[in-house]
Amino acid sequence: MKIYSDSIIVNSPLLIISGQTPQEEDTTPTLIEDQLDIVIKKIEKIIQENNTTKEKIAKMNVYITDSSFLGAVRKKLSNYYGKNKPAMTLVVVSELVNPKFKVEIDALVSL
Numbered sequence: 001m002k003i004y005s006d007s008i009i010v011n012s013p014l015l016i017i018s019g020q021t022p023q024e025e026d027t028t029p030t031l032i033e034d035q036l037d038i039v040i041k042k043i044e045k046i047i048q049e050n051n052t053t054k055e056k057i058a059k060m061n062v063y064i065t066d067s068s069f070l071g072a073v074r075k076k077l078s079n080y081y082g083k084n085k086p087a088m089t090l091v092v093v094s095e096l097v098n099p100k101f102k103v104e105i106d107a108l109v110s111l
Helices: 032-049 067-081
Strands: 014-020 057-064 087-092 103-110
Touching: 014 032, 014 057, 032 067, 032 103, 057 067, 067 087
Parallel strands: 057 087
Antiparallel strands: 014 103, 057 103
């Protein structure tokens, strides 16, 4: 199932969202699904604070620490942005800034 577009044209200013991590109030859940929920919630909050919508996500970079998480990422992101299919890069890395983190996502959102 393709959850991204090969390219997106944006003719507006961009909201650039730094990498969002799965830590919430000094707690990081163990399950990738729970970590994804936190990251998506953080991204959604930033989008709302900047008066734009998830439908205007143009690009996401997703960093995961294990390729076995790909199914969870596809499911969570497909459910999150629905019909919108932003351009996307997904990279499997050996480790993120905190060894408990299994995912980090940054995004570009048109305003």
